[in-house]
Amino acid sequence: MTNKETQKNISKAVIRRLPRYFRYLRELIRLDIARISSKDLSERMNVTASQIRQDLNCFGGFGQQGYGYNVNSLYVEISHILGVDRNFNAIIIGMGNLGRALAWNPLFEKRGIAIKGLFDIDKSIIGSKINDLTIMSLDFIEEFLKSNNIDIAVITTPKSVAKETVEMLSKFGIKGFWNFSNAEIDLPNKDLVIENVHLGDSLMALCYEIAKKTPTQSVSEE
Amino acid sequence: MTNKETQKNISKAVIRRLPRYFRYLRELIRLDIARISSKDLSERMNVTASQIRQDLNCFGGFGQQGYGYNVNSLYVEISHILGVDRNFNAIIIGMGNLGRALAWNPLFEKRGIAIKGLFDIDKSIIGSKINDLTIMSLDFIEEFLKSNNIDIAVITTPKSVAKETVEMLSKFGIKGFWNFSNAEIDLPNKDLVIENVHLGDSLMALCYEIAKKTPTQSVSEE
Numbered sequence: 197m198t199n200k201e202t203q204k205n206i207s208k209a210v211i212r213r214l215p216r217y218f219r220y221l222r223e224l225i226r227l228d229i230a231r232i233s234s235k236d237l238s239e240r241m242n243v244t245a246s247q248i249r250q251d252l253n254c255f256g257g258f259g260q261q262g263y264g265y266n267v268n269s270l271y272v273e274i275s276h277i278l279g280v281d282r283n284f285n286a287i288i289i290g291m292g293n294l295g296r297a298l299a300w301n302p303l304f305e306k307r308g309i310a311i312k313g314l315f316d317i318d319k320s321i322i323g324s325k326i327n328d329l330t331i332m333s334l335d336f337i338e339e340f341l342k343s344n345n346i347d348i349a350v351i352t353t354p355k356s357v358a359k360e361t362v363e364m365l366s367k368f369g370i371k372g373f374w375n376f377s378n379a380e381i382d383l384p385n386k387d388l389v390i391e392n393v394h395l396g397d398s399l400m401a402l403c404y405e406i407a408k409k410t411p412t413q414s415v416s417e418e
Numbered sequence: 419m420t421n422k423e424t425q426k427n428i429s430k431a432v433i434r435r436l437p438r439y440f441r442y443l444r445e446l447i448r449l450d451i452a453r454i455s456s457k458d459l460s461e462r463m464n465v466t467a468s469q470i471r472q473d474l475n476c477f478g479g480f481g482q483q484g485y486g487y488n489v490n491s492l493y494v495e496i497s498h499i500l501g502v503d504r505n506f507n508a509i510i511i512g513m514g515n516l517g518r519a520l521a522w523n524p525l526f527e528k529r530g531i532a533i534k535g536l537f538d539i540d541k542s543i544i545g546s547k548i549n550d551l552t553i554m555s556l557d558f559i560e561e562f563l564k565s566n567n568i569d570i571a572v573i574t575t576p577k578s579v580a581k582e583t584v585e586m587l588s589k590f591g592i593k594g595f596w597n598f599s600n601a602e603i604d605l606p607n608k609d610l611v612i613e614n615v616h617l618g619d620s621l622m623a624l625c626y627e628i629a630k631k632t633p634t635q636s637v638s639e640e
Binding site for chain 2: 398405
């Protein structure tokens with residue numbers, strides 16, 4: 197069984213890999229596969245079997261010699277560790293193109309996260325609807341947060357106002373931030389959690405790989 | 419000077435960190451800071467100074483004892499290694515909410531990438547405009563790629579058609595894919611490069627951290 201103690205000992209690197217296990221296990225459940233060996237899982241995931249055994253051993257180990265992993269229990273356990281079974285509530289701050297794209301995105305629902313409010317400061321869009329939600333004025337955020345239990349704020353504001361937005365929201369009790377603003381934000385206290393998404397970093401990693409395969413004339417091998 | 423040989427020896431882990439250096443250096447340039455010690459950079463970036471020295475030594479080392487790093491040359495060099503100075507061309511396939519959000523996003527321009535075409539199969543949106551570009555029918559993609567030199571396809575299609583889309587585009591010569599579809603795609607050949615963006619993984623990592631800080635009753639410490 198997972199308990200607080202075990203959770204504390206899982207390294208960040210393993211945690212970063214867990215969502216990937218989660219995705220593959222969900223796929224296996226969809227395919228009606230009830231158990232899988234570390235070897236089969238390693239072929240599907242393109243990771244070594246020993247890496248898989250090591251990772252999954254970190255939180256107790258679910259595999260049995262000669263049987264493999266029980267897909268469903270592993271899925272349930274990883275969901276639990278990742279907090280996917282916790283039904284968090286979220287709001288989105290900044291309803292530009294990215295905020296809108298996220299508001300429509302099924303990824304929240306898939307992970308048990310309910311979007312409870314959409315906020316902006318632009319009067320021309322306040323009052324308009326996305327799905328069942330009406331975009332509200334950020335002026336009402338304090339009031340809204342008093343009567344709604346919100347765990348996560350998705351920050352899709354411009355970079356220039358992201359820091360003050362996070363500070364304000366943390367004063368009103370929000371503890372988790374999913375930050376798309378590209379601002380580097382030092383959190384005001386240790387109870388808070390921020391996850392920064394730098395799409396540009398991912399794009400640069402891609403450019404690097406392409407540049408490596410198609411050298412310019414100045415760095416050509418010929 | 420960077421050459422093909424040095425590039426080959428940089429580990430994936432370092433490459434993953436380079437975009438972050440790139441961002442901080444750009445910020446320093448904006449602040450008119452011409453040189454910086456590894457200690458100062460380490461405080462800004464919240465990384466150890468020895469990590470910084472180790473990372474930047476990987477490609478020759480730009481620091482001088484007692485002087486620190488020349489911000490501008492380091493920026494230029496890292497841009498070059500990352501291929502940011504290469505002026506790649508890209509297209510976006512799938513003009514749903516995420517495709518639209520990306521089409522508007524300044525991150526491409528910032529990294530020297532020009533969006534040259536937007537494609538979809540939905541007749542109700544083909545012909546409509548985003549910025550200066552008209553959404554085109556995917557039926558014309560082969561023709562389009564014959565007369566345009568495209569390096570990167572951004573895949574924002576539904577998951578179910580992502581694999582076939584990548585296979586088709588690779589037949590028409592595209593070598594780089596920025597994949598937002600959540601599909602795991604095995605590339606048909608080794609000349610191709612794919613960078614998968616799993617926003618859900620990032621969201622789950624956030625949920626994990628929140629769950630760890632706010633245990634449920636069943637795993638409570640009390």
